Amino acid sequence: MRGCNEIRQMIDEADKPELLSFEVNQHIRRCRDCETFADQRAGLRTLLASGTRVTAPINFDAVLNARLAEVKSRRSFAWLSSAGYLRLGAATAGLVVMIFAAQYTGLFSRDAERVPAPQDMAAVAPKPVPLRPGASTVEPPEVQHVVASVPRATIGARGGTPIGARVMPRGYSAAEDGGVVLVRGTNGEMDVPMPTVSVGAQPLLYVSAGKQPARGVGASF
Amino acid sequence: MAAVTHQAQAIELSGSRSIEAANDHELLAAIRDGDEVAFQEIVRRYRNPITNFVYRMLDDYDRSVELAQETFIRVYTSASRYQANYSFSTYIYRIATNLAISELRKRKRRKVVSLFSPFANDDGEAIELDPPDLKVLQDEALIENERRRAVARAITSLPEKYRAAIVLRDVEGLSYDQIAETLKLSEGTVKSRINRARNLLKEKLSAYI
Numbered sequence: 355m356r357g358c359n360e361i362r363q364m365i366d367e368a369d370k371p372e373l374l375s376f377e378v379n380q381h382i383r384r385c386r387d388c389e390t391f392a393d394q395r396a397g398l399r400t401l402l403a404s405g406t407r408v409t410a411p412i413n414f415d416a417v418l419n420a421r422l423a424e425v426k427s428r429r430s431f432a433w434l435s436s437a438g439y440l441r442l443g444a445a446t447a448g449l450v451v452m453i454f455a456a457q458y459t460g461l462f463s464r465d466a467e468r469v470p471a472p473q474d475m476a477a478v479a480p481k482p483v484p485l486r487p488g489a490s491t492v493e494p495p496e497v498q499h500v501v502a503s504v505p506r507a508t509i510g511a512r513g514g515t516p517i518g519a520r521v522m523p524r525g526y527s528a529a530e531d532g533g534v535v536l537v538r539g540t541n542g543e544m545d546v547p548m549p550t551v552s553v554g555a556q557p558l559l560y561v562s563a564g565k566q567p568a569r570g571v572g573a574s575f
Numbered sequence: 576m577a578a579v580t581h582q583a584q585a586i587e588l589s590g591s592r593s594i595e596a597a598n599d600h601e602l603l604a605a606i607r608d609g610d611e612v613a614f615q616e617i618v619r620r621y622r623n624p625i626t627n628f629v630y631r632m633l634d635d636y637d638r639s640v641e642l643a644q645e646t647f648i649r650v651y652t653s654a655s656r657y658q659a660n661y662s663f664s665t666y667i668y669r670i671a672t673n674l675a676i677s678e679l680r681k682r683k684r685r686k687v688v689s690l691f692s693p694f695a696n697d698d699g700e701a702i703e704l705d706p707p708d709l710k711v712l713q714d715e716a717l718i719e720n721e722r723r724r725a726v727a728r729a730i731t732s733l734p735e736k737y738r739a740a741i742v743l744r745d746v747e748g749l750s751y752d753q754i755a756e757t758l759k760l761s762e763g764t765v766k767s768r769i770n771r772a773r774n775l776l777k778e779k780l781s782a783y784i
Contacts (some may be wrong), residue, residue: 394784398773401726401780402741403748408626409627410643414622415622421649
């Protein structure tokens with residue numbers, strides 16, 4: 355024997371009021387409260403279901419197709435959307451910042467590879483080159499290495515040995531890093547002053563093949 | 576395996592069977608393969624029920640039509656992700672329900688405070704005072720019109736969690752398990768919500784029952 359609560363639950367959950375089981379119908383006949391409950395539920399369900407059902411408008415399909423075409427075109431060019439632009443711009447800005455940072459820190463510079471160890475620095479410390487105005491002979495500084503990759507400048511030393519290659523004293527940077535070896539000297543018996551043109555900020559070798567001996571020159575622009 | 580099944584259905588659909596005879600799963604498989612005619616058939620089958628369902632949820636016809644169209648757009652764009660574990664009607668009603676509830680929440684956020692708002696239901700949610708209209712109307716058309724408006728007002732005054740369940744059950748006629756799948760709730764919770772909704776509606780519509 356089921357109680358009223360259980361019967362009402364079965365009434366409420368029934369798919370259709372007319373499809374209640376025999377047991378529930380028997381109970382409803384005997385119980386006035388449950389009968390009232392069943393009538394109210396049936397009336398409410400009828401009221402809710404009887405409301406006029408709205409239908410889609412005539413132009414529903416046309417508007418839908420237009421909206422769908424718009425969505426499709428948006429998806430085709432999604433990468434051109436504002437969000438896509440933002441992503442592209444952010445990526446470009448990030449790349450530029452990384453390149454600048456790498457350049458600024460010297461990541462791409464070959465100078466970093468050439469920095470000698472401290473003990474080597476001591477070993478290759480350049481000897482001071484005396485500046486002796488009026489000296490007739492050139493005492494070239496101790497040759498550290500000869501760079502043959504740049505055009506050679508033949509410097510005719512007065513009575514001395516011609517310098518056939520660019521010479522670098524110890525401790526000076528190599529000219530192939532972008533600098534230009536400035537040479538002032540003589541061509542035969544004539545002094546040929548050469549313009550002091552240089553590029554970069556490397557310490558350059560300043561060679562005078564004439565009266566002045568070679569000397570180091572600081573950064574020039 | 577599912578993909579193979581869908582492919583087979585699509586092939587079958589493009590073969591001897593007419594588009595009207597195809598079931599929803601076959602149509603979805605065809606839509607996935609880019610068949611526009613299959614999509615039009617799905618729209619033809621569901622545009623009125625979905626529009627009506629959203630209208631009963633919102634009581635706003637123009638917005639209901641827009642959301643019904645949005646429902647079909649989502650069906651189309653997510654056809655490749657559709658899994659035929661449930662019936663398609665459950666799937667499309669779920670999309671429509673989510674859109675309608677989202678719309679209700681948007682409206683709730685920008686809602687103007689009414690003089691009748693300070694009332695709350697048992698769950699603490701604000702509800703508008705909607706006393707039953709006990710006046711007797713003489714004209715049948717007016718009575719019918721007033722009854723429709725009263726039902727619409729009563730439904731829209733329900734909390735959204737009750738509203739979706741009662742509309743799906745008593746207006747659209749879905750079964751409890753379909754509603755449970757649509758709302759992603761247990762069947763017991765669905766039954767409880769429908770019972771609560773009916774009790775609330777009974778009070779509001781007592782003059783018409």
